Amino acid sequence: MKNTPLSRRERQKQRQRREIISTALALFSEKGYHNVSMHEIAEKAEFAIGTLYKFFSNKEDLYKAIVTEQSEKFHETMDTALAAADDEIEQLQNYIRAKNTIFQENLAFVRLYVAESRGVSYNLKAGLDVEMRGKYYDLLSKLAAVFETGMENRRFKKIADPYHLAVAFDSTIISFHLLWLDAPEKSAFPDNPDEILNIFFKGLINQ
Amino acid sequence: MKNTPLSRRERQKQRQRREIISTALALFSEKGYHNVSMHEIAEKAEFAIGTLYKFFSNKEDLYKAIVTEQSEKFHETMDTALAAADDEIEQLQNYIRAKNTIFQENLAFVRLYVAESRGVSYNLKAGLDVEMRGKYYDLLSKLAAVFETGMENRRFKKIADPYHLAVAFDSTIISFHLLWLDAPEKSAFPDNPDEILNIFFKGLINQ
Amino acid sequence: MKNTPLSRRERQKQRQRREIISTALALFSEKGYHNVSMHEIAEKAEFAIGTLYKFFSNKEDLYKAIVTEQSEKFHETMDTALAAADDEIEQLQNYIRAKNTIFQENLAFVRLYVAESRGVSYNLKAGLDVEMRGKYYDLLSKLAAVFETGMENRRFKKIADPYHLAVAFDSTIISFHLLWLDAPEKSAFPDNPDEILNIFFKGLINQ
Amino acid sequence: MKNTPLSRRERQKQRQRREIISTALALFSEKGYHNVSMHEIAEKAEFAIGTLYKFFSNKEDLYKAIVTEQSEKFHETMDTALAAADDEIEQLQNYIRAKNTIFQENLAFVRLYVAESRGVSYNLKAGLDVEMRGKYYDLLSKLAAVFETGMENRRFKKIADPYHLAVAFDSTIISFHLLWLDAPEKSAFPDNPDEILNIFFKGLINQ
DNA sequence: GATGAATGAGGTTTCATTCAT
DNA sequence: AATGAATGAAACCTCATTCAT
Numbered sequence A, B, C, D: 001m002k003n004t005p006l007s008r009r010e011r012q013k014q015r016q017r018r019e020i021i022s023t024a025l026a027l028f029s030e031k032g033y034h035n036v037s038m039h040e041i042a043e044k045a046e047f048a049i050g051t052l053y054k055f056f057s058n059k060e061d062l063y064k065a066i067v068t069e070q071s072e073k074f075h076e077t078m079d080t081a082l083a084a085a086d087d088e089i090e091q092l093q094n095y096i097r098a099k100n101t102i103f104q105e106n107l108a109f110v111r112l113y114v115a116e117s118r119g120v121s122y123n124l125k126a127g128l129d130v131e132m133r134g135k136y137y138d139l140l141s142k143l144a145a146v147f148e149t150g151m152e153n154r155r156f157k158k159i160a161d162p163y164h165l166a167v168a169f170d171s172t173i174i175s176f177h178l179l180w181l182d183a184p185e186k187s188a189f190p191d192n193p194d195e196i197l198n199i200f201f202k203g204l205i206n207q
Numbered sequence E: 001g002a003t004g005a006a007t008g009a010g011g012t013t014t015c016a017t018t019c020a021t
Numbered sequence F: 001a002a003t004g005a006a007t008g009a010a011a012c013c014t015c016a017t018t019c020a021t
Helices: A008-031 A038-045 A049-055 A059-083 A088-105 A107-117 A128-152 A162-182 A194-201 B008-031 B038-045 B049-055 B059-083 B088-105 B107-117 B128-152 B162-182 B194-201 C008-031 C038-045 C049-055 C059-083 C088-105 C107-117 C128-152 C162-182 C194-201 D008-031 D038-045 D049-055 D059-083 D088-105 D107-117 D128-152 D162-182 D194-201
Strands: none
Touching: A008 A038, A008 A049, A008 A059, A008 A107, A038 A049, A059 A088, A059 A128, A088 A107, A088 A128, A088 A162, A088 A194, A107 A162, A128 A162, A162 A194, A162 B162, A162 B194, A194 B162, A194 B194, B008 B038, B008 B049, B008 B059, B008 B107, B038 B049, B059 B088, B059 B107, B059 B128, B088 B107, B088 B128, B088 B162, B088 B194, B107 B162, B128 B162, B162 B194, C008 C038, C008 C049, C008 C059, C008 C107, C038 C049, C059 C088, C059 C128, C088 C107, C088 C128, C088 C162, C088 C194, C107 C162, C128 C162, C162 C194, C162 D162, C162 D194, C194 D162, C194 D194, D008 D038, D008 D049, D008 D059, D008 D107, D038 D049, D059 D088, D059 D128, D088 D107, D088 D128, D088 D162, D088 D194, D107 D162, D128 D162, D162 D194
16 A cells, blocks of 8 residues: 655645545435535534645535545455455355455445445436446446356356346345344344355255 | 215315325435425425425425335335235245336336435434334335245245345345346346246256 | 506515615625625615525626616616707717716715726626626717717817717716715816816817 | 845845735736635745735735835826926826826736726725825826916916816826727727827817 | 645525415 | 415635644
């Protein structure tokens, strides 16, 4: 991460930027974009309102910075997870585990991410939206490729279109997460990937 | 509760109420809760602003009314679908078909519903949230019961916890819908339930 | 002025509009556009801030309304003055008198008008400026026509370009007004047009 | 007052001060006082914002410095022009020429000066205003003295009060300048003083 | 002495809600 | 009972000014 040694000034600036982003993320995630005022963010982050505007030219810009930054982190992690194995089943296990980790470490962001990538995002004047969805579709395609390769390998049966499988697989993971978030008592956090893998691997029908 | 036929006055009032709700739904769904003003709703519905406040005591109340009303309609339909067959596979087919129909007939609401049921509802100062989730969990339980019964019947293999299966099944359907909504060119609308059923029924692994 | 009989509502609205314009004019004229806040106008006019925005969609709009309205009144009066006589000297006398009257009756506006039509108006995002200057040049042209006709009649000598004469004549009147406004003790208000006429009519040089 | 040669330090300071003033003048003149920020001035002048405040205690102070400095230069030039001849007609010619030169060499300032001397100075919390007007009236008095002397000499006819003549004469010159500034195509720049002199010297009326 | 990051008062504008008619 | 004019709290954002380094 350390590329060029930053001046003390520069490091201080980066720290402040992260401070603002982190405060804003917490508030947005808790109350929603429209229910958080710039004053509130400034106050909680212990900066003057003007300082926020030195870092982000307006509220939307701050929001986009949060989403972009985290989304990049997320997609990097997921890509790495898929690339860390050759075996398709291992790849799927990695995928689940990576998503679990991200989910647990960024609970605040998860809400925003879900809102943006799957839910309804009128808040943003397009652009961000489009970009994020693009990345999400890329990830789904990579996941689909795992299924496809597995089918070519004869490790997997050709039970459905690989892209559809990817959609089903990913949405199932997310659902488990959200379910747990909503009502931790209703289901254990799917720490062990096997429960999900079973659903897709074993086949429900008794022939 | 009072089943006496409604007076003309009363019927007129109901009609107006529905008119407002329908206009508000269209606008909220198109632009998002925070980007629609009460004035805009009043104008499009051709009522005076004061009239809106005769029916709904504030903006949030109107929003809740929309969500509640539609959500009731939705859950009734889904319950009926599950109850319309004894055979578990038929029940699952009905479930998919009912969800497809609702999705297509209430595209405007779907956006709101997804936002609400998926855990991303900052808009509401809690309360509604809880109630809707409760209903949603009830539905998931009924779906889980189908899987459970199927397992007891030996129609289904015990590959996973029935409730988890319900979550996976339902979220997969929703994902297909949202995927199609987002990018109709990327996937056909899942009119035929078989694609989804295959994913869960056949089992991916080649033994 | 009374074209169609206005409803009481409509008349009330017009009265309020005039009230706002008049308050804003007084404040702008006293302190300058940038030194008057919308809150200040609202308070002095005894309206809520929101009410101002019902009448004028923003601060600039209010400003333009003032300037446009008064400028129209001004140019109408001046046109009428020139048209009210055939005799060129009478026309010039009328011109002076009309300007005197307007000046005295609209002292507050005079400052703004001068600022806009002659001074430097960065305040406004063009448009208004252009239009007002256009009208002012039209008036100067009409005044020039009086000089030209007079020359053709042989009532006037061809001592200079008629348009230049018009400019000199008009600016002299304005200067007298402003001089008086600034320092009433330094010069009597030029109620009697003869002093100005003498300057242009009699010729300074003793041959 | 201290005429000792300035230290290098002192000279450097003067140079910086002039640099700031000149940059600010350019910006104020281009966009207007209220549409130029101290940051913008600092940046364009290549000083830190704090440095500006070392030279001028606030924005208004900077503005006053510009106006005062230029106005002194202006009045010196005009005084010199009037003093450079004994013959009244020559004096008037000099007056016109000097004003032309100043106008052309200080177009940026002219805009500000006009705003200030013409009575439309809301920008300043009084004070400057009064001083500048005083100087302007002094100049007018000197010009009036030329007319008065000319009348006593019998070079000029007593067609009007000398002070009034001075006002008319000066305002006519300014008008020609502004007219040219506004719409160069509508009138040639009055390089040759004769056109203006004719207007006042020859007398319009044919007897 | 110079710097420029930080401040926060104050500006414009929106919009949910009230209430006299 | 319906209306919609009026309200004003509160949002976003700018920028003159200060002061620690």
